[in-house]
Amino acid sequence: MAAAKTKTTSTTSLLLLFSFIIVFLSIPSFSSSSSSTDSFVFGGCAQQKYTPSSAYESNLNSLLTSLVNSATYSSYNNFTIMGSSPQDVVYGLYQCRGDLSMPDCATCVARAVTQVGGLCYQACGGALQLQGCYVKYDNATFLGVEDKTVVFKKCGPSVGYEPDAMGRRDAVLQGLMTASGPYRVGGAGDVQGLAQCVGDLSAGECQDCLVQAIGRLKSDCGTADYGDMFLGKCYVRYSTGKAPNSYKDHSDKSSNEGEKTFAIIVGLLAGVALIIIFLTFIRKVFGEHGK
Ligand SMILES: *[C@@H]1O[C@H](CO)[C@@H](O)[C@H](O)[C@H]1NC(C)=O
Ligand SMILES: *[C@@H]1O[C@H](CO)[C@@H](O)[C@H](O)[C@H]1NC(C)=O
Numbered sequence: 001m002a003a004a005k006t007k008t009t010s011t012t013s014l015l016l017l018f019s020f021i022i023v024f025l026s027i028p029s030f031s032s033s034s035s036s037t038d039s040f041v042f043g044g045c046a047q048q049k050y051t052p053s054s055a056y057e058s059n060l061n062s063l064l065t066s067l068v069n070s071a072t073y074s075s076y077n078n079f080t081i082m083g084s085s086p087q088d089v090v091y092g093l094y095q096c097r098g099d100l101s102m103p104d105c106a107t108c109v110a111r112a113v114t115q116v117g118g119l120c121y122q123a124c125g126g127a128l129q130l131q132g133c134y135v136k137y138d139n140a141t142f143l144g145v146e147d148k149t150v151v152f153k154k155c156g157p158s159v160g161y162e163p164d165a166m167g168r169r170d171a172v173l174q175g176l177m178t179a180s181g182p183y184r185v186g187g188a189g190d191v192q193g194l195a196q197c198v199g200d201l202s203a204g205e206c207q208d209c210l211v212q213a214i215g216r217l218k219s220d221c222g223t224a225d226y227g228d229m230f231l232g233k234c235y236v237r238y239s240t241g242k243a244p245n246s247y248k249d250h251s252d253k254s255s256n257e258g259e260k261t262f263a264i265i266v267g268l269l270a271g272v273a274l275i276i277i278f279l280t281f282i283r284k285v286f287g288e289h290g291k
Helices: 002-025 027-031 055-070 103-120 163-178 203-221 250-254 257-290
Strands: 039-047 076-081 092-096 127-129 133-138 150-155 183-188 191-198 227-232 234-239
Touching: 002 183, 039 103, 039 150, 055 076, 055 092, 055 103, 055 133, 092 103, 103 127, 103 133, 127 150, 163 183, 163 191, 163 203, 163 234, 191 203, 203 227, 203 234, 250 257
Parallel strands: none
Antiparallel strands: 039 127, 076 092, 092 133, 127 133, 150 227, 183 191, 191 234, 227 234
16 A cells, blocks of 8 residues: 555656656747747848937937837838938838738837847947848938848758759749749749848839849859848748758747747746645655655
8 A cells, every 4th residue: 555655656756857857858949939930030230329318319219110010001111210400310111021911020020120229239220130021220321222232141051963953943043033023932842932122122123133132042052952142122042842941940040039038937937836846745745754
């Protein structure tokens, strides 16, 4: 009778110990649970800093607020906030990926604005690209101006010379080139492609930008299993079946640090709670044995 009871007790203890371990093991998956739309791709800031509590700062704050508000009803918009003096003018825009719903666009822009504010603390200008949206602001106007400089590029590992795979890749890129509109998707077999222009470009400028991005993608990424080419005002990405994830997921690992911290704290709290339950349980068991 006593032996049977001890056995049940140790089984329960083991179960508790296991759930405790599982909570800790689940921390990494917790941290990557942010949706792929919101994960970080790249960011950059202007060198010059503005004066804290200046008119520029308050204009910048109203610009950023306008971007976030606008993203609830439009996938692209631009704003110019005029100050009392010309040097206080701030220009800004955002662009959501064409397939995002309005709520997702709004969430994405809100995150991008928060992140760019942290990354570019007191900088006159900043730009940040998440998987699902792009935001940029500056004190010099860039609205409606073409920009084909390479801002960020990433090539996956080479798949080696595979004529079929590369043929499909080239066909997908060609398809993106001949399609129309600011948001383009295509696929062939295991190859997926995506192109997006910023909404301030005309149809002709968008086309021009995408042709440039596709050319750079082919020449720079060669036979890579995926490629990302972000120019100033447009980007093109492709992914083959050889890539570990689709192009929408590459940068998940570099997702929001704040979220990771939050997830770790939640994990630790759960762990601590379990330790307390476990200890209370042990005490109770030993207490019972002591009787
Ligand atoms: C932007 O701000 C910086 C720093 O205040 C200044 O040096 C630069 O001239 C400004 N540019 C324009 C176009 O106003
Ligand atoms: C900026 O926004 C205004 C008002 O929404 C619009 O009329 C204008 O065409 C936009 N400019 C660019 C360059 O997109």
